[in-house]
Amino acid sequence: MHSTELGDVMARSPIATVTTDLQSDSGSVLWSLVQGEQLEFPVTLNFLSLADSSYAYEAVVMEAANVLGDATIPTLARPSGVNTKLVVRVPSYQGTYNAATTYAREDVVLLSSVYYKSISAGNINHTPPNSTYWDVYVPNKVYIQFPEQLSLTYSAHSPSLAAWTVQPTSVSPVYGFFELRITEPGGGIYTRTWKPMRGLVELLYSPTALVS
Numbered sequence: 001m002h003s004t005e006l007g008d009v010m011a012r013s014p015i016a017t018v019t020t021d022l023q024s025d026s027g028s029v030l031w032s033l034v035q036g037e038q039l040e041f042p043v044t045l046n047f048l049s050l051a052d053s054s055y056a057y058e059a060v061v062m063e064a065a066n067v068l069g070d071a072t073i074p075t076l077a078r079p080s081g082v083n084t085k086l087v088v089r090v091p092s093y094q095g096t097y098n099a100a101t102t103y104a105r106e107d108v109v110l111l112s113s114v115y116y117k118s119i120s121a122g123n124i125n126h127t128p129p130n131s132t133y134w135d136v137y138v139p140n141k142v143y144i145q146f147p148e149q150l151s152l153t154y155s156a157h158s159p160s161l162a163a164w165t166v167q168p169t170s171v172s173p174v175y176g177f178f179e180l181r182i183t184e185p186g187g188g189i190y191t192r193t194w195k196p197m198r199g200l201v202e203l204l205y206s207p208t209a210l211v212s
Contacts, residue, residue, distance in 0.1 A: 029199035036209030057088035
């Protein structure tokens with residue numbers, strides 16, 4: 001029969017006393033835009049080696065419960081507010097480089113264990129790493145696009161985007177809640193979904209966005 005000496009016994013921590021965070025991140029992000037800017041930002045996904053079209057990508061902005069003239073960051077989403085799905089652009093992965101193939105701008109190829117992205121439309125017979133036609137590329141990137149009309153009171157270019165209830169002033173921005181979600185292809189043992197980026201979108205007052 002096994003016996004336990006008193007010196008071998010270790011005290012256990014209370015279950016609610018947390019000392020180790022097994023799933024952490026580097027914190028929330030802030031996208032600061034002047035109202036009416038239309039910009040695209042690269043995001044590197046460190047948990048993927050290749051971000052291609054087999055994954056599902058979703059980025060959204062939810063209108064926050066902003067108060068006119070109040071620069072305080074809201075803590076709640078606006079009830080029945082505007083929810084916008086952003087475009088997540090993924091460069092087209094074309095596999096191993098083939099000299100007989102005509103490549104479009106932003107196409108990604110693999111050659112000798114190095115990834116390259118085409119920087120010229122109609123790229124043919126220009127073997128990487130010709131810097132006029134190719135850039136060395138890290139293939140675990142996606143590009144998030146913020147449309148010009150996000151939150152604006154008019155929608156001449158993007159009629160599907162509605163105006164936010166509160167607009168920025170010269171002394172107070174408005175905010176939305178942002179999140180990026182990525183889901184891996186089905187068919188495996190367990191389909192994983194990541195949410196690697198959350199935070200705020202800050203929209204600042206812009207005269208050119210208001211003067212037609």
